[in-house]
Amino acid sequence: MRNPVLTTIDLVTEAAQPDDIAEHSPPTLMAQHLRTARQHIALAIESMRLLATLSDDAEWNAQTDHLQQISSFVEDRCALFDLGQRSFLLPDQFQRFSTLLRQRRESAHLSRIELCKRAGLSERTIKNIENALVSPSRDTVVRLLEVAELGLSWTDVLGEPTKQPAESATDSNYNCYIPPGYEPLRMVQQLVRILNGPGGHIEQTYTYLEHRSAIAYMALGHDPAYVARYRAIYPFAELARRIAEECGQTPLKVIALGPGDGNLEVRFVQQLLGEITRPDIELVLFDISQPLLNAAYQHALDTFGEQSPVHTLMMQGNFHDLAMYPQVTYAPAKSRRRRIYTMMGNTLANLDNEPRFFQHCMSHCLPGDFLVLDIRRRQAPLDSGEEAIKKADPAFHKPFPKPLAEWLSTPIRMHCPNLMVCELSYVLQTECPIPGSYSLDAVATVKLNNQAVRRFSMSRAKSYDDALLVQSLARFGWECVLSLPIGPQERAPVAMLLVKRE
Ligand SMILES: C[S@@+](CC[C@H](N)C(=O)[O-])C[C@H]1O[C@@H](n2cnc3c(N)ncnc32)[C@H](O)[C@@H]1O
Structure with missing residues (x-):
């Protein structure tokens, strides 16, 4: 039999790998040790703080702070362990x-x-x-x-998604669906842990989660310069015409992935209404952020009214788990509803790994499904090196946009207690999964009042080469039907794509 002390050491070593905690350690033993460590450290901190008040030796406080760090580490591992215990599969x-x-x-x-x-x-x-x-x-x-x-x-x-009873697919009595497994509190805890760690990469999902972040994001969306340059000039009329040509009078299901405040998505559906004689549209607003989703829903209701050919539903969830939600993925065999997914406002460009998104999250899509995307075009020729890209891309020659800085620094201001300064700047990344694309990473340099400096990559936005992106989409099974500049010139810096599942 193994020596129990050695077993403990093994387990601690494995704790460095979050997956291993969930998958390798006998749960009860692990839980027991985590609980013991947590209790002992809490007791030690309490005694050390008392000793610090009784002694002139400043080292007591310094060492207690050190112990506090160990305590955070153990808390962190407890949370991961807890997470690992929730089995992903039924x-x-x-x-x-x-x-x-x-x-x-x-x-x-x-x-x-x-x-x-x-x-x-x-x-x-x-x-x-x-x-x-x-x-x-x-x-x-x-x-x-x-x-x-x-x-x-x-x-x-x-497995195949559970078949829904026919009436529930069109049940118009509910307006919101929150799938099991969607756990915003846990996500916020993870965000806080990362922001209090040594620095690193924040997956874009986290920057919209909380109410204050959502308010700052909405302020960015309503910034007059941003509205005038992008939001106000989306070519929705032409896009809707083309979709109506392809779909005729077929009922539609518009699944807005990441609608934010819903402004663009609602305008798109308004244009569709104008193109169809007997419209019947189910609009599913799917977002991770409860406050943004609520704003989008309210906006859709205010625009379309209650007795409208548009029936609006909210779904609160993570689009990385889209394949698990039959409300989105299941299409009844006799359904004639044509599905149109939208990812607007740079939602695709913010993903860490677009191929993974298409291969896994959109794997349920059926031939004939549409996807509407907007993209920022790369600002330098394809063969440019890093210096040439920096020279050609205007983002590197302007101060970091204030509303963007306000939004991206919100989680840092909320969760880094010793924050002194937070500055944002762009860092160029040329190693990106879609050929011909590069990324502008918005990196926050955070200075704390104990002189420590940390760097967090808060968000990334890719810029694409149209032709190479279209080739990649074709590899994932999506054929480009229409490409439109957003703005008067053909070579506008942003464009809109309509793609169809082959
Ligand atoms: C770049 S914003 C675009 C918002 C809106 N379409 C617009 O044009 O302003 C991305 C949106 O996707 C949502 N989002 C980000 N990650 C998500 C995820 N993993 N699952 C679901 N929604 C997500 C955000 O909450 C936000 O509303």
Whole structure:
């Protein structure tokens, strides 16, 4: 039998890998040690603070602060452990997935070790899944889906979405759906932890979550310069005409992914109404941010009224998990509703990894589904190096826009208690997943009152080469139907694309 002390040390080492906490450690043992560590550290901090008040030695305070850092680390691991305990897959999905993983690995003639290398996972993780011992985290599933030889899809993992009874698909009595698994409090806790860590990368989803961030984002959207240059001049009339040509009088389901305050999305639907003689439109507003979603819904109701051919629904959720929501993904066999997804206001360009989004999150889309996107075009020729891009792109020659800085610094101002200064600037990234694109990363340099300096990458916006983006979309199964400049000149810096699932 192993020495229990050594087991403890093993577990602590593994705690460096969040996935491993969920997948490798016997849960009860781990939970027990985490609880003990938490209690002991809290007691030690209390005693040390008392000692500090009784002694002139300043070192007591300094060491207590150190202990406080250890306490934050343990809290952090407790939260991750807790998260890991919530299994991503339902029990029957897990059983099916574990059998399927073994079958697919064996048919691909991959040993476990080879699969580990390809997926970047430990052998124990694969073994635990195949033996149906430990249910995988979402991240592990994503890594396995990316191993081409296994040929796994989200449908293999999650199964066919449950068929909805016919009447519930058109039930107009509800106006909001919040899927299980959507946990904004937990996300905010994660955000706070990152912002109080050594610095790093904030996934874009987090910057809209809270009410104050949402207010700052809405202020950015209403900034007169931004409205005049972009929002006011979207070519919705031409776009709606083309969709009406393609769809005729078919009822439509417009699924607005990340509608923000809903301004652009509502204008788009208004134009569709103008193009269709007997309109019947279901508008699904899908957003992570409760306050923004609420603003969008209110705006849609105010615009369309209650007795309108547009029935508006809110869905609060994470579009990275879109494939798991039958309310969006399930299309009844006899439904004639044509689906139009929208990602407007740079929503695609803000994603860390667009190919992953198309391959996994949009894998449920059916031939004939549409997607409306807007893009910023790259401002330098394709063969330009970093210096040439910086020279050509006007973003590098202007002060960082104030409303943007206000929005992106809101989470930092809210959650970094010792903040002195927060400055934002653009950093160029040329290693981007879509060929021909580059990214302007908005990086916050944060100075704290103890002299520490941290850097957080708060948001990124890609600029694309039209032709190469269209080629990439074709690889993901989306054919470009229409490309329109946003603005009077053909080579306007921003453009709109209508693409159709092949
Ligand atoms: C760039 S904004 C665009 C908003 C709006 N379409 C506009 O044009 O102003 C991105 C929107 O997507 C939402 N969002 C970001 N990440 C998300 C996620 N993972 N799941 C769902 N919504 C998300 C944000 O809350 C925000 O409303």
